[in-house]
Amino acid sequence: MIEIKNVTKDYKDVRALDNVTLTFEENKIYGLLGRNGAGKSTLLNIITDKVFPSQGEVLVDGEKVSNNDEVLGKMFLMNEKNYYPEAMKVYEIFNWTDKFYPDFDLVSAFELAEKFKLNTKSRVKALSTGYASIFKAIVALCSNAKYILLDEPVLGLDANHRDLLYKVILDRYATVRRTIIISTHLIEEVSSVIEELVIIHNGKVLLQDSCEKVLSSGFTITGKIQDVDEYINGKDVISTETFGGLKNAYVKGKPQNVPSSLEVTKLDLQKLFIQLTNDKEGL
Amino acid sequence: MFIEFSDEKPIFIQIAEWIEDAILAGRYEEEQQIPSITEFSVACKINPATALKGINLLVDDGILYKKRGLGMFVAKGAYEKLRSKRKEMFYENFILSLVKEAKRINIDKNDIIKMIERGFEND
Structure with missing residues (x-):
């Protein structure tokens, strides 16, 4: 040790x-x-x-x-x-x-x-x-x-x-x-x-x-911006990104009561890392 | 690479499902040896603890068993067990959502049955 x-x-x-x-x-x-x-x-x-x-x-x-x-x-x-x-x-x-x-x-x-x-x-x-x-x-x-x-x-x-x-x-x-x-x-x-x-x-x-x-401490949720915003309201959100009318949100906890309009995937370690170590730089 | 991992589920579950699929497809027969933890680890570039966790899921379900000093083997009756498990999942994953979607877009029962028959003919 x-x-x-x-x-x-x-x-x-x-x-x-x-x-x-x-x-x-x-x-x-x-x-x-x-x-x-x-x-x-x-x-x-x-x-x-x-x-x-x-x-x-x-x-x-x-x-x-x-x-x-x-x-x-x-x-x-x-x-x-x-x-x-x-x-x-x-x-x-x-x-x-x-x-x-x-x-x-x-x-x-x-x-x-x-x-x-x-x-x-x-x-x-x-x-x-x-x-x-x-x-x-x-x-x-x-x-x-x-x-x-x-x-x-x-x-x-x-x-x-x-x-x-x-x-x-x-x-x-x-x-x-x-x-x-x-x-x-x-x-x-x-x-x-x-x-x-x-x-x-x-x-x-x-x-x-x-x-x-x-990896199991959170999850990624993807869907239309409005649907995602509705779902993540009040949840512990690590970060979000939007592209072409769609939104990804990285959320802490377990996915529960996810509407069928949204897609759940694993937490992205790289995204979590960038979020944790971001000193407010970037575009 | 033999196993393509997706982002949807933890890797250890995908390892277990890959072995299940291989047994159902007859690639591993009952009483046949499956690859070792090390082989899974190196071939799939995963930590052996992850491979072990996936394999242990199947040991707990009685699908695999360990022969001391030799490795992991497919248990007797594993095929039937998996088939009935998957049959149950088929109802949950496919039939229930099929019925739900059919109701949503107004397809009645007879139409579905006709479609299923057509599907079997075209297969």
């Missing part, structure tokens, strides 16, 4: 994290969602002791992470930044990682490289944005660490490779249960993959709950 206790991080005049308290349980897949600059990467870097908090602490399996090699060995962070020597070739880094991480699954790393058509003889610096992400994700997923933290793992990946990566994540998870934290802003894509949802915004935790609970 990863426990984040009252963690605050200040960079000069910016508060990147503001008194964050969060728990990541064992053997679950988490989605860490937030807009650009919300504090996702800072949080992952603090968990893995790459950045020090201004206040608060992080415990992994009950032990403090700061300067604790044993605890740090339980975690593997795939970072947006590249910490690998750029002149090295992919296969050299696989072999090198295998020496330093006793649980590293070298065979699977080469198999996955093959699946993604990642050229293992290529130098790290020669990889495209997409293949750099794939390469780092493979190393992280094959680390077999108890806690795998993936920071924007689908950055620069095309639709086919994103699809394959989600399948690979689920396949690795099926082989050995572990905690996987995926930070992303591509919400709709990960919503079926993750079990738990954490939304952070402006350095604060806005929401932590099971994905399914969140």
Whole structure:
């Protein structure tokens, strides 16, 4: 279990994290969602002791992470930044990682490289944005660490490779249960993959709950503007949008006594997220 | 992808309905093994907890059962059970709304019966 206790991080005049308290349980897949600059990467870097908090602490399996090699060995962070020597070739880094991480699954790393058509003889610096992400994700997923933290793992990946990566994540998870934290802003894509949802915004935790609970906490209703307005009158409405005489309303609660002129569908996670994290910007 | 998910219902219910349809269509026969939680999870890109929840709905209904260490199997009598369940749903989902709509636009009973006969002939 990863426990984040009252963690605050200040960079000069910016508060990147503001008194964050969060728990990541064992053997679950988490989605860490937030807009650009919300504090996702800072949080992952603090968990893995790459950045020090201004206040608060992080415990992994009950032990403090700061300067604790044993605890740090339980975690593997795939970072947006590249910490690998750029002149090295992919296969050299696989072999090198295998020496330093006793649980590293070298065979699977080469198999996955093959699946993604990642050229293992290529130098790290020669990889495209997409293949750099794939390469780092493979190393992280094959680390077999108890806690795998993936920071924007689908950055620069095309639709086919994103699809394959989600399948690979689920396949690795099926082989050995572990905690996987995926930070992303591509919400709709990960919503079926993750079990738990954490939304952070402006350095604060806005929401932590099971994905399914969140999805069943409300619904979407569609129909003629007048009919929708009549139905949502007095209800807890998250947001609405209109187009060509029709109206969509995102409503909290369970749909009840819906007239046949209206259509009910699931809550749209992306819409909920935009609404929750909207700082009154836009057209 | 074998299962196309829609936005109308939770994914775990759609998994359960997909298995039900496959049993009714004879793709999975009684005492035959169905795909594992992992196979559903990876093929459909869904969390295994979601797949498990869908499958457990059918275990509770006696449609599927677990063989220890082997996996999930279609129970004896599952086909008949599903058929009578769907027959009941057919009345609720189709016949009741058909009658309601017919009344609304003034089609009488005999006309409906004729239409149904025509439907069977044209099928």
